[in-house]
Amino acid sequence: MELRPTDALDRRAFLHASAALLAASLAGSNATAVRASKTPPFTTEIAPGVFVHRGQHSLFNPANAGDISNSGFVVGREAVAVIDTGGSAHVGAHLLAAVRAVTDKPIRYVVNTHMHPDHVFGNAPFEREGTTFAGHHKLARGLQARADRYLGINKELLGAEAFEGTRVVFPTLAVHEAMMLDLGGRSLRLTPQKTAHTDNDLIVRDSATDTVFMGDLLFSEHVPTLDGSIRGWIALLNELSAEPAQRVVPGHGPAAMAWPDAARPIQHYLEVVAMEVRTLIKENRTLSEAVSVVGMSEKSAWLLFDEYHARNVSAAFAELEWE
Amino acid sequence: MLRQTNAGKMATHANRRLTAALHDRSRHWLSRHLRLLASLLVLALGTLLGAQSKALAADDEDVWPALREAVFGAREVVESATSVILEAPYRAEDAALVPITIRIPAAVSASAQKVTLLIDKNPAAVAAVFTFGPAAGAGERVISTRVRVDMYSNIRAVVEMADGKLLMATKFVKAAGGCSAPALKDTDAVLAEAGKMQVKIIDTAAGDRVREAQVKIRHPQYSGLQLNQATGFYIPAKFLRTIEISRGSDVIFRVDGGISLSEDPNIRFTYAPGGDESIEVVAEDIEGKRFSGRSAPKGS
Numbered sequence: 001m002e003l004r005p006t007d008a009l010d011r012r013a014f015l016h017a018s019a020a021l022l023a024a025s026l027a028g029s030n031a032t033a034v035r036a037s038k039t040p041p042f043t044t045e046i047a048p049g050v051f052v053h054r055g056q057h058s059l060f061n062p063a064n065a066g067d068i069s070n071s072g073f074v075v076g077r078e079a080v081a082v083i084d085t086g087g088s089a090h091v092g093a094h095l096l097a098a099v100r101a102v103t104d105k106p107i108r109y110v111v112n113t114h115m116h117p118d119h120v121f122g123n124a125p126f127e128r129e130g131t132t133f134a135g136h137h138k139l140a141r142g143l144q145a146r147a148d149r150y151l152g153i154n155k156e157l158l159g160a161e162a163f164e165g166t167r168v169v170f171p172t173l174a175v176h177e178a179m180m181l182d183l184g185g186r187s188l189r190l191t192p193q194k195t196a197h198t199d200n201d202l203i204v205r206d207s208a209t210d211t212v213f214m215g216d217l218l219f220s221e222h223v224p225t226l227d228g229s230i231r232g233w234i235a236l237l238n239e240l241s242a243e244p245a246q247r248v249v250p251g252h253g254p255a256a257m258a259w260p261d262a263a264r265p266i267q268h269y270l271e272v273v274a275m276e277v278r279t280l281i282k283e284n285r286t287l288s289e290a291v292s293v294v295g296m297s298e299k300s301a302w303l304l305f306d307e308y309h310a311r312n313v314s315a316a317f318a319e320l321e322w323e
Numbered sequence: 324m325l326r327q328t329n330a331g332k333m334a335t336h337a338n339r340r341l342t343a344a345l346h347d348r349s350r351h352w353l354s355r356h357l358r359l360l361a362s363l364l365v366l367a368l369g370t371l372l373g374a375q376s377k378a379l380a381a382d383d384e385d386v387w388p389a390l391r392e393a394v395f396g397a398r399e400v401v402e403s404a405t406s407v408i409l410e411a412p413y414r415a416e417d418a419a420l421v422p423i424t425i426r427i428p429a430a431v432s433a434s435a436q437k438v439t440l441l442i443d444k445n446p447a448a449v450a451a452v453f454t455f456g457p458a459a460g461a462g463e464r465v466i467s468t469r470v471r472v473d474m475y476s477n478i479r480a481v482v483e484m485a486d487g488k489l490l491m492a493t494k495f496v497k498a499a500g501g502c503s504a505p506a507l508k509d510t511d512a513v514l515a516e517a518g519k520m521q522v523k524i525i526d527t528a529a530g531d532r533v534r535e536a537q538v539k540i541r542h543p544q545y546s547g548l549q550l551n552q553a554t555g556f557y558i559p560a561k562f563l564r565t566i567e568i569s570r571g572s573d574v575i576f577r578v579d580g581g582i583s584l585s586e587d588p589n590i591r592f593t594y595a596p597g598g599d600e601s602i603e604v605v606a607e608d609i610e611g612k613r614f615s616g617r618s619a620p621k622g623s
Contacts, residue, residue, distance in 0.1 A: 141510065145558065148550040149500060195509045229509055284525045284537075286467060286591070288412065288422040310416040318420060318587065321539065322521065 015065060015090065015161055022093040022125060022165050042098035044255045046247065047209035049075040049186070051102065052255035053095060055086065055118070057222045057303045060154060065090045065162035069118040069251055072213060073099050074206050076183020079108035083204050083213045084251075085122030088158060089165030092122025107131055109181050111190060112171065113215025113251065114198045115142040116227070117150045123169035134181070135171035136192040136200035143168060175202060193217065196233035197226070203240075210246035212259065219266050220253025223302035226270075226312040230319055234270050237263050269298050277316045278323070290317045386443050387477065394439065394449060398489055400481055406431045406490040407438070409480045415472060415498035420585050424467040425453075425480045425492075432464045434485040437576075440468075442583055444476035446502055446548060450583035456574025460595035462533045466576075467592070469585040471546070472498035502546050502582060513586065516541040520616025522602050525591075536602050536618065537591040538568060546582035563588055566606040571598045 043051040052072040058064050066087025073082045073095070080099055085092040099107060110126045112135040113119055120143070123133065143150075147168040155163045178191040186208035193201040197216045204213040216225070217236065226233070241260035248259040276294040291310040294317075299305050391400055408426040415421040427435050437454040450470050472478070475498070481491045519541040527535045540563065547560030566578040566588065575594040588606075602618040 138510075144554070145510075145549055153500070195512070199509050199511070229512075232509075286422065287420075287469070288410075288424075291412075291416055314416045314420055318589075321589075322541075322587075 022089055041101075042094050043072065046249070046256040047206075047211050050206055050209055050211050051075070051098065052249050053086070053098065054255045055252065057252065059304070059307060060087060060118070060157040062157075062159040062162050066118060066121060066154065066158055066166075067091045067094075069116075069216075070249060070253070070255065071095055071119070071122070072249060072255075073107075074183065074186070074188060074211075075103050075105065076186045078105065078182075078184030080105050081109040081111060081181055081183055081188055081204075082107055082126060083111045083249075084113055084119040084215070085110060085126060087118035087121045087154070088162055089122060089124045089167075090162055092125040093165075095122060096125045108183065109134055109173075109188075110169075111135065111181075111188070111202070111204055111213075112139060113204070113213065114201045115139055115146065116198070116216065117154050119215070119251065120168070121150075121154060121166050124165055124167050127169050132173050133169055133171045134173040134175055134190060136202040137174040137176045138192075138200040139171050139202075140174065142198065142200045143170060193236055194232055195229045196236040197224070198228045201228070201236075205245070211256070212245040212248045214240075214248050214250055216251035218248060218250040218253070218257075218262060220250045220257060220262060221303050222252035223298075223305045223308050224266050224269055224312065225308045226315045230270055230274050230312075230316045234267065234274060237267050237270070241267075265301065269295070269302070272298055273313060273316050274320065277313065277320050281317070281321050281323075287314060287317045290314070386448075387479075390441065390443055390448050394441065395481070395489060398487070400489040400491050402493060403490040404492065407480050407482045407492040409478065409492035409494045411478050411494040411496050413495065413497060415496055418472050418498035418500045421470050421472050421496060421498055422467065423470055423478060423494075424465060427464040427482055429462045431482065431484070431490070432459070433461050435459075435464065436483045436485055438466070439479075439481045439483070440470070441479040441481065442470060442472055442476050443479070445471070445473045445583050446546075447581045447583060449581060451581070452579045453576045454579070455576045456569070458570040458573035458575045458595050458598070460533055460575075460593055462595075463593065465535075465593045466590065468588070468590045471502045471583050471585055472496055473502040474499045502548050510543075513541060513543050517543065518606075518612070518614040520604060520606075520614060522604055522616045522618040524600075524602060524618050531596060533593045534570075534596050535591070535593050536568075537589070538566070538602070538604050538616070540566070540588045540604075540606055540614065540616070542586065542588060542606075542608070542614075544582065544584060544586045544588065548582070561608060561610065563606050564609050566590070566604065568592070569603045570594055571601060571603070573598060575602075 043053045046052050052070060055067050055069040056064050058068050060066055060068060068087055071084040071086050073080055080103060085095060107126060110123060110131060110133045175190050175192045178189060181188045181190060186206060189205040191203050201215055201217050203215060241263050245259040247256045248262055250257060273295045277290055280290050291313045294313045295309060410424040425438055435455060437452055439452045440450040441448050442450050453466060477493050477495050479491055479493050481489050483489055521539040523537045525535040525537060542563055543561060545558055545561040547557055549558045560582065562582050563580050566580060568575045600620050604616045606614045
């Protein structure tokens with residue numbers, strides 16, 4: 001069972017619990033004191049030493065406190081690496097408590113798979129001496145240009161209470177090419193990708209269990225959101241599909257999925273959108289026409305379709321009309 | 324949301340007046356250099372105010388009376404649904420890429436001199452002024468482009484007629500954050516290709532009476548309102564100031580644009596057939612950099 005603040009009471013309990021966690025973590029104290037609290041498990045162990053928290057399929061709102069994306073951590077013999085941190089300091093504090101419920105080993109790395117607020121806004125509670133924040137070498141630039149706006153919008157959507165303590169923590173380690181992070185007895189391979197979901201996507205592969213954290217290069221159930229390049233994304237998923245993995249963790253969707261089967265629905269979605277947009281461009285149709293007709297056959301296949309799909313079409317159109 | 328202060332309000336209006344002055348081509352005393360200076364001043368003001376761009380005008384405030392005065396002075400602006408038609412989505416999918424279309428019916432177009440596109444609550448309310456030339460055509464004139472919308476706002480198209488009359492169409496658009504948001508999805512790709520143009524003549528059924536073409540220009544259109552969180556400085560403004568589109572040597576229209584035109588400016592428009600059939604485009608950004616492009620001849 002996961003912590004899902006679904007009604008007002010749960011929400012108060014969630015925020016109350018995380019406020020204590022947040023206060024503890026921001027004060028730099030060991031969260032062990034609060035770890036004993038009776039919250040249900042925040043994460044699932046999907047493979048030995050690999051823990052994943054499954055976020056809700058929702059927009060940011062005060063009730064979910066920004067808990068709308070997947071995050072996780074990997075425990076080595078000497079140290080821990082956290083992969084993504086959720087959409088607010090509250091979510092980050094819960095994730096930190098979940099780590100501390102499992103191990104007292106130092107959190108040596110926090111890896112952000114890309115710049116979106118639902119994956120990086122939980123960074124703050126992890127900030128302390130000795131913790132390295134790693135990301136794609138373009139992550140810092142992407143965040144620099146957007147952080148002001150992201151913070152403003154998120155504060156508005158979450159409300160002051162759920163937003164409390166949230167701020168931008170920039171990467172301290174810029175990943176230019178594939179590199180290894182050693183956790184003792186196992187290592188993580190970080191691979192920066194070409195522009196796809198965003199221009200700063202990075203995937204993380206655990207050597208010990210052959211588990212790959214795909215970040216938002218992989219969406220399941222939740223409609224994909226395009227903030228990079230549809231051509232790049234289609235090409236990248238084709239490449240990655242050819243690289244076997246024991247299991248993958250999507251940025252949105254189940255905690256663990258089979259690869260490359262998990263990629264099929266998103267590949268289909270992106271291909272349908274690209275193909276239909278190209279047809280309209282060829283017919284000299286317009287962007288406004290495209291957003292109302294393209295990809296409608298995919299509507300029933302995805303959650304949050306109405307919230308994001310038209311925007312994806314708009315972005316795809318603006319990109320593909322330059323072909 | 325931050326509330327607007329009186330000082331903010333005055334500064335906003337000053338900003339708008341400058342913007343208006345910048346875009347009012349009748350003020351010939353403003354030399355090119357002065358205009359550039361003024362544009363930089365507008366940017367500086369815009370930058371100062373940009374931090375609170377969403378706070379510039381409260382959601383429910385009617386800024387139109389002040390804006391109208393700033394842009395058109397004491398002249399009367401008449402709402403006329405039959406003289407000019409403005410198409411815009413009620414709710415925009417992407418505030419940084421809001422498609423709009425202006426239609427000027429044939430009965431009006433013969434004496435239409437220019438059309439001003441305004442977005443009431445944007446930091447620089449005058450998005451673009453299209454000044455028609457001899458090749459604009461006597462039939463229905465249609466111009467489609469994409470704009471940034473910074474907060475829920477009215478968008479207006481005001482046509483200026485030969486006799487000085489001002490005719491207006493208005494549409495309300497729900498969108499927010501379009502000016503301060505970097506829409507750049509692939510920053511490197513856009514910067515590497517800045518100035519690249521695609522000019523295409525579109526085959527239409529009515530091709531013998533009205534022609535149609537599309538101009539696309541790669542340009543980041545930096546608004547000067549995008550804050551670099553790490554440095555605390557705003558990313559300097561860099562946008563296209565003018566775009567002149569001609570059929571051969573006959574001008575179709577000239578666009579005096581600002582930060583409200585979306586990244587990679589995209590204009591689709593009608594024009595009159597005749598003469599040299601190639602479409603020529605010359606654009607200039609606020610740094611004085613010039614870009615040019617040309618279509619393949621029609622039918623090739």
